[in-house]
Amino acid sequence: MVVSGSETAFIADIVQRVYSELDLKLLSTPTGLTGIETRAEGISSWLRSEQPDHSVVAICGMGGSGKTTLAKYIYNLNKQNFECSSFLEGIENQPGELLGLQKQLLRDKKKRVLIVIDDIDDKDTLNTLVGRKVLHTQSKIIITTRHLSIHTWVGSISYGCTVHKIELLNDHESLELLSYHAFGCKVPMKGFKELAIQLAKYYPLALKVLGSSLSEGQGTRIETWRSTVNSLNSLKADINIKIQGVLQKSSDTLPCESHRELFLHIACLFLGEYANDVKKILEDDCHAESGIVTLINRCLVTDPRVSGNRLAMHKLLQDMARNIVRKDSKDPAEHSRVWRDDECKTLLRNGEAFKTSSLIKMKNLKFLHLSNVKLIQEFSRSKMVEVA
Template sequence: MGGCGKTTLAQYIYNLNKQDFESSSFVAEIGKHYNKHDPLNLQKKLLRDISPKKEIEISSVYEGTQKIHKVLQIKKVLIVLDDIDDQDELSALLGTNAFPTQSKIIITTRLLDIHEWFRTISWKCWVHELELLNDLESIELLSWHAFGSKIPMEGFDELATQLAKYCGGNPLALKVLGSSLLVSDENLHKRNSMIEIWRERMDSLNSQGDLDYKIQDVLRKSFDSLPLDRHKQLFLDIACFFVGQSEYMVTILRGDLYAKSGIMTLINKCLLTVSPYTSKLMMHQLLQDMGRKIVCDESTDLIKRSRIWNDDESYRLLREGDVSDSIEGLALDLIMIKEAMGEELRIYEGIANSVRWDIG
């Protein structure tokens, strides 16, 4: 997933080893720049780094690929291709045919099926899937950025544990949130004030999923790169309603082919996992909050949003009879309706027809 440290690790390996190669190149954020710039620009950047010729003239992507091949066959080169979103981006830089070379090429990507890219072109490929930090590592990273030490400052132990748990081992989130809650003054009065700020921040995260924009932007890259709009809609459905539910529930609601292929796409983009034992849909807390924030950003007016997952908000809309064509789905605990029957609760037909799913 975004923020887990792929680029950081690749940069570390690159800096540690580039002196052992004749030349080297670190091509950053390819997925971001590939759509905005002609692939020729990426090829020129790579060739300027690894080729003895600094004036690079390329008339076509094919010509650029051939020149890259030629350099890699005669020189020992270290290359990092960072943030590859699509096989076409890789093909534009390396082509589709394997060739003899002593060069080493590191690729970072959010996609899990990268094995398939290399199966057809016989490249030797070793895949390393990054793991998120464990509890002890999370506390340590958070503490370095929040307190400048390996452990939390006195009085912050419980709050630091809660914040680290919320981040779920994501290094970027731990770094950003820790830095935003920096405690640098050990003055008792100021420290007590910071404790209250930490508590308010935790309440905000737990109740609203109020992510820092730096974290939101990184996580959203995977969402924005989904190939079809229906994949995005399925992700938002799951983030708002179906985390922890059986994957078969989505199949029933969305249709067999659509749901199954959509779930596979979300898994490949590291936006979703399915428990192998229970077949339940699982999503990292940060990704779920990112998805819900996308829905909240649709409008400041609740009835103009596409999805409503808060029981109290759903109950209020149904009770007051607010009708909106924007609402595609809502969740409501039926116990609330049973308890409110004494108030002669009416579920207005207009709303019932406007939502995609029955309440339940």
């Protein structure tokens, strides 16, 4: 049977619909997206090109500007046009994923592959992944990064690269995104428009977090909105510091102290861990079962159902939380949480070889995670000690 014209288009449409229904591996993207279709057009056109001038596109922009969301949207839109596809997040913190991708690149070098590598900040990591790999001429790589100079990294290896500087939301789109998360619709509630316009000037992440924090309880009162506007306007700093102020205000206004503590626990100690394991560990102290739901609703933590049942959050939120822990002292011994390997070793050893008996003296210790160690002494004190 030979088909042509409208019949061909009809069959192609059916195939696309069936694929969309059957494909269970599409990435989850945030609700309330605005303006993303036009921002995806250029890169999508490049992905469809059979003879591109370059094999790599780097989506560049500061943290919270929407790079990952755009990359996920483009990936979902185009992955069916490639024989294989991979989307990797947090690659620098997941050696296993890095090795897995290396093996896939070697195995699939004769296939048309689409690879998206999210949040690359290190030239050596990029070089390890694609520096010496010979890919199919129509394979494509998308990178998201904060470094506008990344084209020089790629230029030093074997692929041509173009930089796509992310286009920020315009005033109308920013107001729409803020309104969606604050009011559940695309326009502000009556009486809130002028205040909303004053707040709708930050990057997408900040607008999501700010809108979510103002969507419940006292946040529905116009006095609360006016207070929020005044407090943010009082920050005499550049946009980066003001965005940090937006994020911190949202964590400071969490309804329970236990939820604020839970947010700091997750940011410092439990990112990448299975949510159910963390709930068991922190339920008694932080009411983690309900607390994680609150953090998800406030856009402070990613819903584990879309991140492999593991806890995740935006890098800006992680940095903000860790700065809160560090701000009172530069001495790790005075911090409520310690997560860096070198600082942990210094504190536990205290100039000597580490012994489990040392833990008895740590009266305020609530949780200790040890990796790649062997305990040769018994430890029965009722503290949460996890050995991996």
